[in-house]
Amino acid sequence: MSNQDYYVPHGTYWPIIGSIGVSTLFVGFANQMHGVEWGGSVMGLGMAIIVFMLFGWLGTVVNESVNGMYNKQVDKSFRWGMSWFIFSEVMFFAAFFGALFYARILSVPWLGGADNNMFSGATEALETSKYIWEGFQATWPLINTPGAVGQSGVEFSSGFKLVDTWGLPALNTGLLLTSGVTLTYAHHALRKGHRNALVFWMLATIALGAAFLGFQIAEYGHAYHDGLKLTSGIYGSTFYLLTGFHGFHVTIGVIMLTVILYRIQKGHFDSDNHFAFEGVAWYWHFVDVVWLGLFVFVYWI
Amino acid sequence: MSYTAAHDDHHGPEKGLLRWVKTTNHKDIGSLYMWFAFAMLLIGGAFAMGIRAELLQPGLQLMDPQFFNQLTTMHGLIMVFGAIMPAFVGLGNWLIPMMVGAPDMALPRMNNWSFWILPFAGGILLSTFFMEGGAPAFGWTFYAPLSTTFAPDSTDFFIFAVHLLGFSSIMGAINIIATVLNMRAPEMRLMDMPLFVWTWLITSFLLIGAMPVLAGAVTMMLTDRNFGTAFFDATGGGDPVMFQHIFWFFGHPEVYIMILPAFGVVSHIIPTFARKPLFGYSSMVYATASIAFLSYIVWAHHMFLTGMPVAGELYFMYATMLIAVPTGVKVFNWVATMWKGSMTFETPMLWALSFVFLFTIGGFSGLMLGIAPADIQYHDTYFVVAHFHYVLVTGALWSIIAATFYWLPKWCGNMYNEKLAKFHFWWAMISVNVLFFPQHFLGLAGMPRRIPDYSLQFADFNYISSIGAFSFGLSFILLTYIVIDCIRNGTPSEARPWDSAKGLEWTLPSPAPYHSFNTPPARAVILEESQHS
Numbered sequence: 098m099s100n101q102d103y104y105v106p107h108g109t110y111w112p113i114i115g116s117i118g119v120s121t122l123f124v125g126f127a128n129q130m131h132g133v134e135w136g137g138s139v140m141g142l143g144m145a146i147i148v149f150m151l152f153g154w155l156g157t158v159v160n161e162s163v164n165g166m167y168n169k170q171v172d173k174s175f176r177w178g179m180s181w182f183i184f185s186e187v188m189f190f191a192a193f194f195g196a197l198f199y200a201r202i203l204s205v206p207w208l209g210g211a212d213n214n215m216f217s218g219a220t221e222a223l224e225t226s227k228y229i230w231e232g233f234q235a236t237w238p239l240i241n242t243p244g245a246v247g248q249s250g251v252e253f254s255s256g257f258k259l260v261d262t263w264g265l266p267a268l269n270t271g272l273l274l275t276s277g278v279t280l281t282y283a284h285h286a287l288r289k290g291h292r293n294a295l296v297f298w299m300l301a302t303i304a305l306g307a308a309f310l311g312f313q314i315a316e317y318g319h320a321y322h323d324g325l326k327l328t329s330g331i332y333g334s335t336f337y338l339l340t341g342f343h344g345f346h347v348t349i350g351v352i353m354l355t356v357i358l359y360r361i362q363k364g365h366f367d368s369d370n371h372f373a374f375e376g377v378a379w380y381w382h383f384v385d386v387v388w389l390g391l392f393v394f395v396y397w398i
Numbered sequence: 399m400s401y402t403a404a405h406d407d408h409h410g411p412e413k414g415l416l417r418w419v420k421t422t423n424h425k426d427i428g429s430l431y432m433w434f435a436f437a438m439l440l441i442g443g444a445f446a447m448g449i450r451a452e453l454l455q456p457g458l459q460l461m462d463p464q465f466f467n468q469l470t471t472m473h474g475l476i477m478v479f480g481a482i483m484p485a486f487v488g489l490g491n492w493l494i495p496m497m498v499g500a501p502d503m504a505l506p507r508m509n510n511w512s513f514w515i516l517p518f519a520g521g522i523l524l525s526t527f528f529m530e531g532g533a534p535a536f537g538w539t540f541y542a543p544l545s546t547t548f549a550p551d552s553t554d555f556f557i558f559a560v561h562l563l564g565f566s567s568i569m570g571a572i573n574i575i576a577t578v579l580n581m582r583a584p585e586m587r588l589m590d591m592p593l594f595v596w597t598w599l600i601t602s603f604l605l606i607g608a609m610p611v612l613a614g615a616v617t618m619m620l621t622d623r624n625f626g627t628a629f630f631d632a633t634g635g636g637d638p639v640m641f642q643h644i645f646w647f648f649g650h651p652e653v654y655i656m657i658l659p660a661f662g663v664v665s666h667i668i669p670t671f672a673r674k675p676l677f678g679y680s681s682m683v684y685a686t687a688s689i690a691f692l693s694y695i696v697w698a699h700h701m702f703l704t705g706m707p708v709a710g711e712l713y714f715m716y717a718t719m720l721i722a723v724p725t726g727v728k729v730f731n732w733v734a735t736m737w738k739g740s741m742t743f744e745t746p747m748l749w750a751l752s753f754v755f756l757f758t759i760g761g762f763s764g765l766m767l768g769i770a771p772a773d774i775q776y777h778d779t780y781f782v783v784a785h786f787h788y789v790l791v792t793g794a795l796w797s798i799i800a801a802t803f804y805w806l807p808k809w810c811g812n813m814y815n816e817k818l819a820k821f822h823f824w825w826a827m828i829s830v831n832v833l834f835f836p837q838h839f840l841g842l843a844g845m846p847r848r849i850p851d852y853s854l855q856f857a858d859f860n861y862i863s864s865i866g867a868f869s870f871g872l873s874f875i876l877l878t879y880i881v882i883d884c885i886r887n888g889t890p891s892e893a894r895p896w897d898s899a900k901g902l903e904w905t906l907p908s909p910a911p912y913h914s915f916n917t918p919p920a921r922a923v924i925l926e927e928s929q930h931s
């Protein structure tokens with residue numbers, strides 16, 4: 098083997114541009130939250146730098162790939178990288194699912210006076226809880242928060258109406274599961290070199306993803322109208338952070354699928370060499386699986 | 399496998415300072431990590447000097463309690479996220495490609511980004527000192543509601559700094575996994591890999607599993623602080639104790655993130671200077687994996703006093719005790735490696751040997767803390783402070799210094815001044831014990847941690863501890879001199895400066911070439927250099 102068999106890239110400015118972008122975004126965001134006038138504009142600037150970086154960095158990688166500079170080893174490094182990145186995302190969602198389960202199974206019942214000691218044999222509610230929030234009922238979904246006003250002074254939006262599981266959420270489940278199937282058809286079409294079918298199934302996947310997002314926004318609108326807000330105590334907190342981060346990931350997924358469609362049109366992929374397609378497909382399936390967890394544990398049971 | 403090379407820098411680095419900004423080379427990036435970590439070590443150390451100066455005598459002398467709390471908080475954060483973790487990633491960057499017979503890391507551009515996020519994160523974190531309300535003052539564990547309801551605005555900057563540090567660690571871990579699994583010389587099997595590579599591979603899985611959970615925790619803090627959610631607020635049905643569960647689900651793997659690579663380093667140095675192969679290579683690998691697995695399921699032993707069902711207390715106590723088994727295997731193997739060896743005591747060996755002694759002290763005090771009924775006495779006292787400084791300073795930091803002396807000839811091509819380095823070792827080793835050992839007694843007598851003032855009966859041991867701290871702090875000036883002197887004026891080193899050192903890195907000339915291995919080493923060389931031969 099000679100030196101040429103390993104791929105080692107040039108020096109690059111993109112990472113430092115990325116760091117500047119992300120830092121600008123965060124500093125702007127923090128100032129925005131603190132009511133500083135220029136916060137929002139600095140956030141926008143940071144976002145713009147990040148988008149510029151993404152175009153530049155990924156553009157370089159795409160060019161190198163198209164020019165055949167990558168070998169099987171580079172391809173495999175990308176695969177390892179993408180799969181463990183997705184695993185880190187799984188763990189990020191796990192933190193929020195963990196919060197949901199902890200609240201449902203442990204802390205909300207404790208607030209209602211449930212005994213936390215399985216060895217004590219107590220059957221009645223503990224007295225302690227009665228003295229803090231008289232008459233608080235521990236239920237899930239927790240429609241009425243123990244106190245009306247939070248420690249930081251926020252007024253909780255209690256007494257909200259729940260989202261109907263078998264309305265938009267069920268429809269969205271259908272859309273997202275179908276999009277997983279259409280994406281697999283697209284992959285089969287790519288492997289067999291059926292270009293028209295590939296484009297058709299990609300368009301279908303993107304349309305299903307976009308429809309999902311549209312319905313999700315509509316659902317948020319209804320929920321807010323019915324009083325289920327970010328400030329609806331622990332239920333609203335877990336509901337919006339889980340579904341919100343999922344929606345954000347679907348958005349990223351739709352953007353990535355669109356980029357892949359554009360690259361298909363440019364003829365970047367062939368039947369055995371299309372890691373970018375597969376990486377995005379893995380990501381899309383991951384988003385799909387997270388949704389199933391959400392549908393079951395947030396909307397359904 | 400035919401394609402054209404994309405680079406014009408086969409033979410060496412670019413000229414000028416921008417080289418360091420643009421670099422995709424694992425050695426450049428490793429050096430950046432190491433120097434950044436060292437700078438942060440000095441800054442975090444300066445905070446520690448402030449803390450010990452205030453604690454030299456009872457009464458408030460130098461600062462108000464709020465500022466004292468800022469110092470303890472930032473000392474912990476800077477040392478954990480700024481010094482120890484980046485130093486290990488730096489060592490990993492420098493050593494792993496050489497040890498697995500690769501030219502560089504698998505994802506070199508991302509490697510650059512995982513470093514170049516750090517100075518920004520560190521800058522944002524340190525800038526909180528100059529904000530209204532001061533830096534975060536809630537301790538490095540940032541428990542809610544101290545960090546949510548009662549914290550200054552600067553906390554939001556702290557949150558974003560933690561996000562950035564998390565991105566960096568996750569990217570670093572992904573890169574190391576891809577490098578070890580995909581760039582390894584084709585003839586090197588997994589069970590031929592040196593232990594530093596094994597421990598770092600396993601550490602990477604801890605990082606990828608734990609850091610995103612930390613990101614989740616600070617995100618919940620952010621929305622609780624700014625957007626009216628109630629994750630950690632019982633009035634809204636949340637629970638402040640839930641914060642501790644999520645934090646320690648990250649926090650316990652985190653402490654193994656900071657010690658597993660140290661185990662790897664020591665497993666290289668002891669065989670070299672005992673002139674014997676490592677005892678029990680495969681049991682070392684399995685012990686590392688067992689420790690990593692257990693580290694995910696013991697987190698609530700940090701929370702024995704915060705309110706948990708008794709069944710939970712018992713489970714977490716027994717699971718914690720279990721970690722002593724694989725850790726005991728490791729200590730046994732290090733000792734057995736030295737048994738009947740022809741030992742010499744060059745500087746890296748002194749650091750590694752004292753690591754075994756002092757880390758074990760920290761391990762035993764950890765075992766004491768892990769006993770739920772006993773922990774009621776020790777919890778949140780100086781005993782805890784003594785415990786985690788024995789594992790992090792004389793454990794993690796010790797191994798980083800040991801590694802620096804051991805591999806410095808390979809990095810810069812020069813030998814350090816052995817006499818001065820030995821003198822520095824004894825200085826640091828004695829003073830670190832003067833610094834931390836009395837803290838065990840303070841804790842057992844009931845002195846709480848994170849307190850700027852204390853009762854008179856704690857005065858003597860605090861005085862001794864502070865004197866040890868100042869001496870230990872000063873020793874780093876000498877360390878800086880020894881390292882810089884070695885780089886600039888050291889005598890040129892051979893390719894293998896330690897006569898029984900094993901490992902592919904020693905087959906390369908000193909200093910190592912810019913791209914480590916252009917052709918993967920052959921099976922015979924790999925076997926000759928493996929730790930189990």
